[in-house]
Amino acid sequence: MFEKRRFRKFLVYVANFDENDSKTLEGVDPHVTTMREVYRRFDLGQDVIDFTGHALALYRTDDYLDQPCLETINRIKLYSESLARYGKSPYLYPLYGLGELPQGFARLSAIYGGTYMLNKPVDEIVMEGGKVIGVKSEGEVARCKQLICDPSYVPDRVRPAGKVVRVICILSHPIRGTSDANSCQIIIPQNQVGRKSDIYVCLISSAHNVAAQGKYIAIASTTVETDSPESEVQPALELLDPVDQKFVAISDIFEPTDDGTESQIFCSRSYDATTHFETTCDDIKDIYRRMAGAPFDFESMKRRQNDVFGENEQ
DSSP, X not given: OHHHHHHHHHHHHHXXXXXXXXXXXXXXXXXXXXXXXXXXXXXXXXXXXXXXXXXXXXXXXXXXXXXXXXXXXXXXXXHHHHHHHHSSOSOOOOTTOTTXXXXXXXXXXXXXXXXXXXXXXXXXXXXXXXXXXXXXXXXXXXXXXXXXXXXXXXXXXXXXXXXXXXXXXXXXXXXXTSTTOSSEEEEEOGGGGTOSSOEEEEEEEGGGXXXXXXXXXXXXEEEOOSSOHHHHTHHHHHHXXXXXXXXXXXXXXXXXXXXXXXXXXXXXXXXXXXXXXXXXXXXXXXXXXXXXXXXXXHHHHHHHHHHHHOXXXX
16 A cells, blocks of 8 residues: 555656756756666655566666666656556557558558559669669569668678567457456566566457457567577466467567668668567667668657648647
8 A cells, every 4th residue: 555655656756757847856867866766765666666667668677777767757757648648558559450550651652652562572682882772573673772671681781689489379358457458568577577588468359350259369478588488478378378279489589780871771670579669669760860860850740740730630
């Protein structure tokens, strides 16, 4: 009971926090005070710290504890504001699954003159003077000045960075303890299960038009740390029992060996174990920065939207 009261005081503090208003800081220097010190100020226990850092701020390690608190507080505020905006959850998931995202991109790309070549094998990436000039497929060359690809297309330009185990489970019931939610994300912090990496569970269902009526799809994943990958996600699988059927996949994680500015080949990183796609979004922003030479300006995009659609019609 007392822990809840202390945590509530912490959340109220975070909600009111404004780095430009010294009254809201209560003696905390957001650029100097570490997050560990902030937790100590509110006398929060280890379980609450694990939950806050890994399930709200979405950190994958505890390194953030000894870094300035500003980034972490902003992450918790983002979670709270998203929760307030969207209702039951701060997460959005597309109907008919993630495949709808590239379809939406394809339609928008076509408006701006993009061309899609489907079911075309990549025979060769054509280079000239150390720079990419095109992609060869079935005797034809699609010319380009810059190339974006995933690691499978340029195995000589990536290095291994670990492995991920994913277990896809088909269930006939929602996950226990989630109030029979049709979808949810569960993050099991590393400290809770004696690991170096968190375990993630993502549940989706017929509510998203990705499963038959009465069926649920749960995906449990984590970074591989031992020679027995499937056993590493066992704490998650215990939450899912009984499981109708499961499929286990172990995937290599690759990362580019260079930033691509010399060759103009910009390679993405492999998907990691997280299920909320924050690291994927960070990778996309990083690829844009490397290609354009400057970070993407989200404020400029908002201003242009306002010019086209008006403030209230976005």
